[in-house]
Each structure stands twice: as structure tokens, then as C-alpha cells.
Amino acid sequence: MLFRSIGEGARALFNARLRSQAVPCSCGSQVSECPFWKDIIREIDSETEKFGREKIRIPYLPLLMGPIKPRTFQNQFQQFLSKTEELYKLVAKNAGCKVIVDSSKNPPHAFMLSQIPGMDLYVVHLVRDPRGVISSWSKPKKYLKRLSVKRVILNLLSFNFLSELLRRYAKGYLLIRYEDLVHNPPETLKKIANFVNEDAKDLDFLEKTRARIGVQHLLASNPDKYTQGWISIEEQTWNLSRQKHLLVSLMTFPLLYRYRYPFSKTFFYEN
Secondary structure (H helix, E strand, C coil): CCEEECECHHHHCCCHHHHCCCCCCCCCCCHHHCCCCHHHHCCCCHHHHHHHHHHCCHHHHHHHHCCCCCHHHHHHHHHHHHHHHHHHHHHHHHHCCCEEECCCCCHHHHHHHHCCCCCCCEEEEEECCHHHHHHHHCCCECCECCCCHHHHHHHHHHHHHHHHHHHHCCCEEEEEEHHHHHHCHHHHHHHHHHHCCCCCCCCCCEECCEEEECCCCCECCCHHHHCCEEEECCCCCCCCCHHHHHHHHHHCHHHHHHCCCCCCCCCCCCC
């Protein structure tokens, strides 16, 4: 197998709460009992988990990215990177893969991976129309809680800005729009495969706008990860009131302009 997705691995490996009974592995097992993850989890000591949970976060990015760090912090960071490298080697060995796909999304985790000498980081920056993101987070789904409009907009602005900042640290950077992905999955995935200098021979699970999903071992991420069998790939509809549509459009205008989304629409999606 060339590619293996592990869900939000970099985020969940160092956060025991995300590996709790509320968020099992996508295979259906608790992470501590999952045949893929259980031995890997045992290798994570308390100091490594604490540093990852507390320090690999946006407020610490200036310190993490800065050229000068306090000696104690620098030593802890280097030890953390060494342990993370060991964990990802175990993941690759267990999966028998060459490319690990990690969808943690939070830029500090990607920056952390870029600092591991034995790892090549390629950033696939997936964006979506902010109005669609707002609509999606307005509806709770299993263990994912509803988020306020303010919280989602702050996340959108900070995550997208910092994701673009990762260009200077990654071996490669590729921007993909969600709308382009769902309208033409085969071509978009081939583009991503070529981006990491691999061919698309692993795409035999894909047929135009549907995909065959088998048993996976994804950490955290969307509850839809439990789906198996053939699934349709289509753009999710969204619905906002005119007032909220205007408000969100104004507050996210830099993203609309940057990623080529129209400021206004002549229609509204219906659920």
C-alpha cells in the first residue's frame, strides 16, 4: 500500500481525551484496544503527551518557529520530535505504506512534523467556501459539538493564514478547493498523488463520484469515518439566512477573495 490515512494522528496521539471512549478508532474499537494503534499508543510516555498537548498549539507558534528558544524548552522540543519520529515510523511499518496522510488540520502540528529531519512534509491545504463551513458546524454530529459562528470564523482566518505560512517549512505546498475535489475526485486525487511524486495506482477504490471504503484506522476526525462500502462523493448543501449570509461574507471577505469565492449568491442552498 502506497498511501495510508490516519485521520488526525498528530493531534490525537498526544491528547488522551481525543483517544477516550467518546472518540474511538474508525474501525470501531477503542483506540487502546485497536489492533493497529494499541502498541503505538503504549510507546507514548506522559512527558511526550503533555508537551504535545500543551505546547504544540497556536499560542506557542512564535516560540516554536523562532530561532531562539529557552534551553529547557529547546531540549524538550527535540526530545518530543525524536519520539514523534519513532511513532510515525511505527505507523508506516504497521501500515506498510510509503506516504502517511495526516489530516490534523491545526497548523502547529504540521510545523512540528516539518522539523523532523527524517520526514518530508507536503502540505495539502484544503479550503472551502466559508459559508459552507459555517453551515456545517452549525449542526452537531455525534461527538462533534455545534460551534458558534464567531468561533468558526476565528478558526477559518487563523488556520488558513497559518497554513499558507507553512509554505516556507514544507517540502511542497498545494492548494485544493473542496468544491473542485467533490466535483472531480479522480483528477483531484491524481493531482495530489503527483504532487508528492507518486503515481495514482492506489486509486482503484474510486469511480467518478463514488468511492469504496473499507476498514480504516482513523483517529478523531469526522464521524462519517465509520462508513464502509460504496459512498457518494458530492457537495454538501448549505443554508444560511440572508442576514447571516451577509455577515459571514463580510467577516470572511479576505478568504472569499483569496480563494476565489463569490461575495454574494443569487440563490441559497436548501437542506
